[in-house]
Amino acid sequence: MATSILIVEDEQDIRELLEFTFLRDGYDVIAAETAEIALQKIDIKLPDMIVVDWMLPGMDGIDLAKRLRRDELTADLPIVMLTARGEEADKLKSFAGGIDDYITKPFSPRELLARVKALLRRSGGPKNNLIEASGICLDLNSYRITINGNEIQISPTEYKLLEVLMRNPDRAFERSQLLDRVWGRQVYVEERTVDVHMLRLRKILKPHGLDATLQTVRGIGYRFTSVS
Amino acid sequence: MATSILIVEDEQDIRELLEFTFLRDGYDVIAAETAEIALQKIDIKLPDMIVVDWMLPGMDGIDLAKRLRRDELTADLPIVMLTARGEEADKLKSFAGGIDDYITKPFSPRELLARVKALLRRSGGPKNNLIEASGICLDLNSYRITINGNEIQISPTEYKLLEVLMRNPDRAFERSQLLDRVWGRQVYVEERTVDVHMLRLRKILKPHGLDATLQTVRGIGYRFTSVS
DNA sequence: CCCATATATGACAATACCGTGAAAATATTG
DNA sequence: CAATATTTTCACGGTATTGTCATATATGGG
Structure with missing residues (x-):
């Protein structure tokens, strides 16, 4: 599966330029x-990174970033902010910690790609395909x-x-968090359902004393x- | 089936020279x-190796190589880059890991063939080899x-x-992944079609207990x- | 020790998923 | 072009999986 990027941009021509650049x-x-x-699209499918314009009608880019940071599921999603020249100096400093990188418009596609790539390398290492703990592999x-x-x-x-659970040993998950991660956000199931599945897992592990x-x-x- | 080579070259005479050389x-x-x-042709049928010119209208050779490397299906496809003299020194170094070999124009067909053969040998090309497991060969x-x-x-x-399947023993494939690899990406067939073919393979293997x-x-x- | 609340558990109905045969569509061969 | 082989789709049925509920059990505070 290819790396997926969510673009949030209200100006059509810039949006299309971004789409074209990344697709290519x-x-x-x-x-x-x-x-x-x-936010709706994120609920449907979590992207690997987000490129978002600073100025947007309604909720602006900073608000979006803040909101994503607050949400546990998206807290460490890499965010690149697009800003017009002159904005970055003052305002961005006030929100230093929230975004991972920013690029001033006008930008070259080449530069954007380089930044995005660096960011992805930085934040998402290659996935390990073995998880092991207590003899469970x-x-x-x-x-x-x-x-x-x-x-x-x-x-x-x-x-x-x-x-x-095993990817995050010793971490306590709320039922809703497990529902989000295992079932996905778009489906609704009762929180108690988690209990039942935990029960089933325990039954499987029980004969091995685990x-x-x-x-x-x-x-x-x-x-x-x-x-x- | 013979080893297949995809040539990407915009200049007609060079392209025809390459075609002739490899066909012969x-x-x-x-x-x-x-x-x-x-990219379209690759979607239709995955070649065994690619020879691509550095300078191309639109997406250039490096961009193509990058994109192929990023895609799991084509990530280890051998790539030979054609460059004009003087280009190779600076630019190619900046993309050292992406290509497997490069040849400067003008090149002799003999040299090109030698390089390609060496590369195919090196990358375990489909020349004269067997896949064997559990008595299936x-x-x-x-x-x-x-x-x-x-x-x-x-x-x-x-x-x-x-x-x-046998090239990747013990790896679980999704139906869509098998469709990509066996049927190619551009054809659309139902995912359940995979089931039917698996059924037939099992019927064939059944008399041998496999x-x-x-x-x-x-x-x-x-x-x-x-x-x- | 009792109550209120939270979790464990077994059962069951609904569902999703897969195997399978056969028909329809398509490709290949003579 | 006809005959044959292959491929794809479809639909039915069996089975594993899943979500929910009802009830039992546990927990912790007062």
């Missing part, structure tokens, strides 16, 4: 005219899961759930903790 | 005038398949599908795993 360089491009539309390549070397059977949803790795955090949700 | 030496040749056309030269030494009959699509090598990965797709 092999990215998947999603475009939005406003920050509001951008997820092979993301073959979609196999083994416990102490023995392959075990697991259903797709349980697999994804376990993957999310059900204690899936811990309940009362009042919050669940957590994966490796045991020895 | 027994290669299948696909030609494209621009990088954009080249694909002879990529003669397009034959034998199981425990006995030649068996198989249709072209089944062959290609089995080849893709149908278990083709495993269903529920919710994802399929996987080849050698059994002993």
Whole structure:
């Protein structure tokens, strides 16, 4: 799957220039005219990075960035801001921490690509295809899961759930966070459904004495903790 | 099937010289005038190697190479770059990792062929090799398949599908990935068609007790795993 | 020790996914 | 062009998976 970039830009010609530039360089491009539309598109599919104009009708680029930063799912999404010359000096400083890079208009496509590429390299390393803890081993390549070397059977949803938990060991997830990450945002399922799937995972791990790795955090949700 | 080479060159006389050179030496040749056309042709059929001119109208050779490198399907396609004398020193260095070899114009056909052959040999080109696992043996030269030494009959699509799977043992492919690799990207066929071909492959392997090598990965797709 | 709240668990109906045969469409061969 | 082989689509049925609910059990505060 190609790297996907979300472009948020209200001026049609600039938006099209951006689309063309990224498409030509092999990215998947999603475009939005406003920050509001951008948020919708993000809910449908999380992009790998966002290029957003500073000036937008309605919610502006800074507001969008702030909002994305506040949201746990998008908190570390790389954001590149487009600004007109003269704006950057004062205003951007007031929001130093929020964006990852900015480019002043007019910009050259070449420069934009170089920045974006550098940013992606910086923020998203190559994905590891083995997750291991406490003898549980997820092979993301073959979609196999083994416990102490023995392959075990697991259903797709349980697999994804376990993957999310094991990618973040010792981190407590709220049910809603797990729903977002495993089920996606566009589907609505009851929060209690998470409990049922945790139960099923524990049943699978129990014969190997590893059900204690899936811990309940009362009042919050669940957590994966490796045991020895 | 012969090794196929995609030539990307806008100057007609050079393009024809290249075509003639490779055809005479027994290669299948696909030609494209621009990088954009080249991408289309690649979508139709993935070549074994690409010879591309540095200077092209529209997307240039470097951009093409970059894009191919980024795409998982073409990431390790051997690329030979043609450059005019004097260009190579500075610019090519800035893109050292992306191409596999380059040749300065004017070049002798003899030298070009030698380089291409060396590159194909180096990158494990499809010259005279076999894929074998669990007694299933694909002879990529003669397009034959034998199981425990006995030649068996198989249709072209089944062959290609089995080849893709056996080239990547233990890797789970989504149906869409198999469609890209076996059918090409530009054709549209239903994802479920993959199922039918997997069914046929299993029927072929079943009498030899090898149908278990083709495993269903529920919710994802399929996987080849050698059994002993 | 009891209550209020949160989580665990088993059961069940709905659903999604896959295998399969067969017909229709397409390509290949003589 | 006819005959044959291959490929694609479709639809049906079986089965694993999934979401929800009802009920049981646990937890922690007062």
